[in-house]
Amino acid sequence: MARVKLLFLLAAAMLLMVLMLLPALNTAVQAEPAITPTMIAKEWAFLPMVRGFAEGPTATPLPPVPTRTASPTLTTTPEFTPTSTSTPTMTSTPEPTNTPTATPTETPLPVPVIKKFYAQPSVILSGQETTLYWEVTGQYDTLKLELGSVNNTVDVTGETDYKVSPTKDTKYTLVAYYGNNQNTFKKTLVTIGGAGEELLIYNWNGAVNQNTQGFPGYQPPVDNSDWTNPINFAEGTLYFYVEIVKMPADPKEMKLEYCFWQGGVSSGAEQCASKASLTGNPGTIVTWSDEVQKMWSKPERPYIDWTEPRREEAVAIKNSSGDPVSGLGDFNWGGDDPKEWYPFEWHFMAVIVEKGKAFSGWDNYLNAPPIPTPAAP
Numbered sequence: 482m483a484r485v486k487l488l489f490l491l492a493a494a495m496l497l498m499v500l501m502l503l504p505a506l507n508t509a510v511q512a513e514p515a516i517t518p519t520m521i522a523k524e525w526a527f528l529p530m531v532r533g534f535a536e537g538p539t540a541t542p543l544p545p546v547p548t549r550t551a552s553p554t555l556t557t558t559p560e561f562t563p564t565s566t567s568t569p570t571m572t573s574t575p576e577p578t579n580t581p582t583a584t585p586t587e588t589p590l591p592v593p594v595i596k597k598f599y600a601q602p603s604v605i606l607s608g609q610e611t612t613l614y615w616e617v618t619g620q621y622d623t624l625k626l627e628l629g630s631v632n633n634t635v636d637v638t639g640e641t642d643y644k645v646s647p648t649k650d651t652k653y654t655l656v657a658y659y660g661n662n663q664n665t666f667k668k669t670l671v672t673i674g675g676a677g678e679e680l681l682i683y684n685w686n687g688a689v690n691q692n693t694q695g696f697p698g699y700q701p702p703v704d705n706s707d708w709t710n711p712i713n714f715a716e717g718t719l720y721f722y723v724e725i726v727k728m729p730a731d732p733k734e735m736k737l738e739y740c741f742w743q744g745g746v747s748s749g750a751e752q753c754a755s756k757a758s759l760t761g762n763p764g765t766i767v768t769w770s771d772e773v774q775k776m777w778s779k780p781e782r783p784y785i786d787w788t789e790p791r792r793e794e795a796v797a798i799k800n801s802s803g804d805p806v807s808g809l810g811d812f813n814w815g816g817d818d819p820k821e822w823y824p825f826e827w828h829f830m831a832v833i834v835e836k837g838k839a840f841s842g843w844d845n846y847l848n849a850p851p852i853p854t855p856a857a858p
Contacts, residue, residue, distance in 0.1 A: 593619035595667040627654040677838020683831035691823035695807030698795020708787040715787035726826035734801035751779035
């Protein structure tokens with residue numbers, strides 16, 4: 482009996498405590514504090530005690546008191562802070578070794594080479610015109626031509642020739658600039674010479690027929706003397722003039738090459754001067770020159786012996802591909818129709834000037850009579 486009274490008194494005391502705490506709890510709810518797990522644990526700790534005196538070994542718990550869900554609290558996260566999901570997995574990297582790694586290097590540009598630089602003709606009368614020619618291989622930034630001095634320079638980038646008319650001996654310098662102020666250069670000299678001995682060795686003023694076989698010329702040559710003595714023509718300069726008068730069909734792209742032959746047909750010497758390229762329009766006039774010692778020589782053949790007579794001199798008529806428009810051998814007219822080439826009319830002249838002397842000019846030859854074909858000895 483005393484135990485029941487004691488339990489009753491304890492229950493009453495606890496009830497009194499709850500009644501005393503209700504105002505404070507009510508105030509706390511109105512303030513909407515964040516409900517923490519600790520508070521929930523305390524509440525459920527005493528609620529069974531209020532109901533726990535009921536009969537039965539286990540008191541039926543009161544239904545859970547609805548709790549106000551606290552508004553989520555925003556947590557400020559520093560920008561660009563990596564998280565566990567975005568952080569890449571670091572893999573171990575082997576320690577660097579002391580083995581040197583080959584560093585790729587840029588391939589340097591090829592140094593330009595001035596293969597050819599010359600004046601043609603190299604000896605002239607004062608005030609006459611001559612042409613400077615050159616050939617440059619490799620890459621360069623700028624190509625400049627010094628006309629006697631560095632203070633008189635012209636830019637000739639992209640060009641292959643330049644005409645000059647000096648009145649005194651003049652040394653010309655071609656300079657190819659490339660890279661970091663680097664350059665390569667070559668020089669040539671134009672000499673003012675006096676008039677010397679000249680020979681008109683070819684003068685064909687009229688029709689060129691198909692029966693010339695694409696090599697109209699003289700056999701034997703007009704002058705077959707010793708070209709080394711007493712006058713040195715063998716180291717002189719050849720001058721050429723051609724005027725196209727008439728063509729049988731549309732103008733042809735042609736190449737003209739003056740050649741000398743000596744000795745046997747199959748084993749003798751053959752040398753030719755530089756070619757002229759032109760379009761066979763009536764009225765076209767082209768002049769050019771070449772030094773005898775610079776003429777092309779047929780491979781594996783001897784050079785011409787200028788002390789001995791030559792067998793033939795002629796002009797090789799070639800198409801734009803450089804094939805003779807001839808019916809000789811296997812030339813087969815260069816693959817063209819010979820009737821579209823022959824007959825045509827021209828005025829072709831060749832003059833040889835002795836070594837170191839200037840050419841007097843074509844005005845002295847334009848009215849010269851044609852040279853007849855020499856009779857064979």
